[in-house]
Amino acid sequence: MSDATSLAGRTVLVTGAPGGLGQEICREFARQGAHVAIHHLGQAEQAAALAVELEAQGAKTVVVEGDVTDWDAAAAFVAATEDALGPIDVLVNNAGYMAAGRILDMTLEEWRRTLSIDLDGVFIVSRHVVGGMIERGNGSVINMSSQLAAKGAEDFSSYCAAKAGVLGLTRAMARELGPTVRVNAVAPGPITTPMTAASFDDELTRQRTAGLVAGRMGQANEVAPAVAFLASDGASFIHGQTLHVNGGGVMA
Template sequence: MGFEDRTCLITGSSRGIGSGIAEELADKGANVVINYRASAGAAEKVADGIREQGGEAMIAQADVTDEEEVAAMHKEVDDAYGSVDVLINNAGINVDTMFSEMTRAEWDRVIEVDLTGAFVCTKEFFDDIAEAPEGRLINISSVVGKQGNLGQANYAAAKSGMFGLTRTLAIELAESGSTSNCVAPGFTETAMIEGIPERVRDRIRSEIPLGRFATIEEVASTVRFIASPEASYITGEVLDVNGGMDL
């Protein structure tokens, strides 16, 4: 798939979908950068697993909302691998509560990490992506950004905001031949899903036409395709991986 000698940075990739994306891209020959904010041990475990399979990986600490830390990460990656070819804005949090009870702090925190974090990282690595022969910007959003969800006004707003960011940057990157796309997973088999009571999971599954949750591998393989040279004529798109929830 043409990932040899390409450097891919995945924010928030010490666990969940992010770690799955890192493993998928490393398996295809990429130099993978596993970004984390605080969980160094978990990030190193992902990197060790990649190395054991013969892949190339490094870990890089940075809070995606902190411009100085992101700039320091950029230098660290540049020293190790050179310019970044693929940036995947995956880092995100959720602080769920009904809107009538939501505080300004709860709203601001989710917007800051999930949306402003994508801005900060993209701003820092924008020139790398624009100048790369096959530059790729990929934002990880959510079906919640399209449909909304009970108790997730802040999360839905942030994930919806990524659609506009993605499409605008697709226009601005087009002159250089680089692309900007968004992948919007539905409910995926992660630790977050495991924490939901079984009766609620059954209700959610009943609303998915395919009748099941996505696997991390299914989301990661979609990201891998969009990051590949084979997807060079796809830009400004939101790719849904949600089992038909939008039908």
């Protein structure tokens, strides 16, 4: 009997791969036999090290670089992925940016930077990938959102807005592209990654974990299996959904 959750031989593009969550997502797909495109922007050393690690475990990889907010750059790294590994079966829109800023203090430039990376980037990369999926008759897109899309958070209005936008975009994409291409989202709670480490002090960590059933920060390896599951045939009847992996911070 075949394993409905197997991803063996499928080509997966993970944007923002050198981040803490991105690395673990790549590792999970590699463990399941997928070919992994490791996307980065200005993190060549980390991306190369990840590729060496995955290839040592038998995975086929390629490292691609480009700005997810740049139309032509995204087209180029999508094409480079397919030249090296074949048509993209799974896209994980993981590239993200998070910076603290209060509404009364935030500049328009700061607002637009977060929205550009966290929301525009999802649209741009998806736009270059999903046409091929439609032509081939199959594909899966997983967009990384956040529990803050539902809860909101003081000092992170631009991030909350962008991640809420990702959920709306996910639902719209699911309706437009399904059933051929399945589009879903994963909304993690507070996860220990380099990005959160740079933004969270002890007090903010206490605040973010106080309302969690789990009572602690999550780990990237607790999120990655959910992403891989949504990409697999085991999730074949799941369209336009948000899988909350948040330690009980949001129950939906």
